[in-house]
Amino acid sequence: MLARRTHLFTNSGTARARAAAKAAAEAGRDVVDLTTGEIWSPLPPAVRDGAIAAIERGINRYTDTLGLAELRAALAHKLHVETQQAWRPDEIAVTSGAKQALFNAAMILIDPGDEVVIPSPYWTTFPAQVLIAGGTPVFVETRHRAFIPSIDDIERSLTSRTRALVVNTPNNPTGAVYPGELLAQIAELAIARDFWIIFDECYSSFVYESHVHHPIVSLVPEVRSRTLVVNAFSKALALTGWRIGYLAGSKEAIDAVRALQSHTTSNPNVIAQHAVLEHLRRNDASFESGLRSDLAAARRIGLEKLKRIPGIPTPRADGGFYFYLDVTSLLRTDGADPAPTIDDIVGRLVTEAGVAGVAGSAFGDPGGLRISYGGPRESFELGLDRLISAFETWDAAADLVM
Structure with a gap:
């Protein structure tokens, strides 16, 4: 059984x-x-070169549970450029894809009985991981608003048990890009009502025409202490099979992720880490x-x-x-x-x-x-x-x- x-x-x-x-x-x-x-x-040329070089150097040992120190430093710099805020390596966890980053977030934030607000339609993994952690997904319908939630609908979904809100922009599956005004309102609401934001920006590299992707912590810096940023190289570098992502948040949250990850997967694939590190070092966006x-x-x-x-x-x-x-x-x-x-x-x-x-x-x-x-x-x-x-x-x- x-x-x-x-x-x-x-x-x-x-x-x-x-x-x-x-x-x-x-x-x-x-x-x-x-x-x-x-x-x-x-494959991106730098990724290929980085992977081959690591293999030829005979790299096959554990790294730090949260990833190579050099990679976490490079990711901190990447986030600094994207958010215009300073990040430290100890605020970054390298993960086996974005799914593990999201799972880590669910497991360190959610207690049984907690509620997590999720705009609908949603990526199927969001509610599944909430349920695994013992929480209850609460859905906010967006179809009637061209798949952009309203701040009023989000606020009406909140209760005393609300622990977090999942924000996925650009959105999978709908393709909606949340406007900066809405994201700022969400950030202010999270501060006022004391809940976390799980900010999934895995599709942020692909925004079209007049639309702009806004990192929520750059709009309202005060929300950073209650925000976990999830991203990966699966989409941006077409590396789905390499399983390399990252989670950014407060040192307290990342310390909890370290303990959790040490008992689940330990460090992500070492060759994938070196491959992505080489790409970041070259700083070539072509x-x-x-x-x-x-x-x-x-x-x-x-x-x-x-x-x-x-x-x-x-x-x-x-x-x-x-x-x-x-x-x-x-x-x-x-x-x-x-x-x-x-x-x-x-x-x-x-x-x-x-x-x-x-x-x-x-x-x-x-x-x-x-x-x-x-x-x-x-x-x-x-x-x-x-x-x-x-x-x-x-x-x-x-x-x-x-």
Whole structure:
């Protein structure tokens, strides 16, 4: 018999979508996978060089639990440039990806019975980790506000048990970029109502057109003592498989992370640490610039194509590398029974159109569909054309009833 906590969570909805696409392809179906939460790109040259150099030097031992001292110093400098505030290495923990940084945050902040406010739609891991820590997720709906929460809705969600608020901007899955005014209001509210902010900025490298990513601690410096900043190189450097991220916060919080991490994973992969350190030392942003340029081009192509779909609004896509489609018009049945669900639509896209996306149900939203434009351009355009053709064909809700 397993522990009761295993009933609190299931496999990640995005992981299930990837697995379904892979299974369909292995069964012989021609499927374009638009579920991916990663960018298909060659390795950054500095990362490759740093990894090879570390291997050739025979580096294979433990590092400090929280990562190489040199890497933490480089990350402190990176945060100083980004936030215009001074950071010390002892305020930084290097982690095995952003998921571990978030898990560390949940485990050092949340006691059983605590509540954590999470805007919805949300990345599926946020509420899962709150539940693992014994807390209760409290969701704030954003769909009615174009996926930007209002400060009033956030404030109404607070109770005496509120321990933290998760702020994810640019947002996964919606692509929304939170405006500076809202972030400043959130910071002031956290100070006034005494709760923590878990600030996930993993997609901060990818913001488009007139939108700007604002680190919350740069807007209201006083909120820094109650903020944990989460970031990773998985997206910014297209290194999802390398599992290298970081958590920044007060020394007290990072000391607690040190103790926790010493009993879970210990230090992150040493070769990945040296690889990222070499990239930071070279201070050459040309790789990131090229990556942003490629994604911006794919985004422009995708938005032009998506304008053709009748009844489906053009998505925000202000940041990140996803299109989050509102497909509620395909869920109406005008009295037909049974009503189709977003999972029905995603299933039919795989079997009939040969394209895989992630159902909004994975993100707490019954009317959304996430598709990625981070994959190979040719596959992305083919998959998008297939999806659009299918939606144009399904011109009546009755066609979707199973």
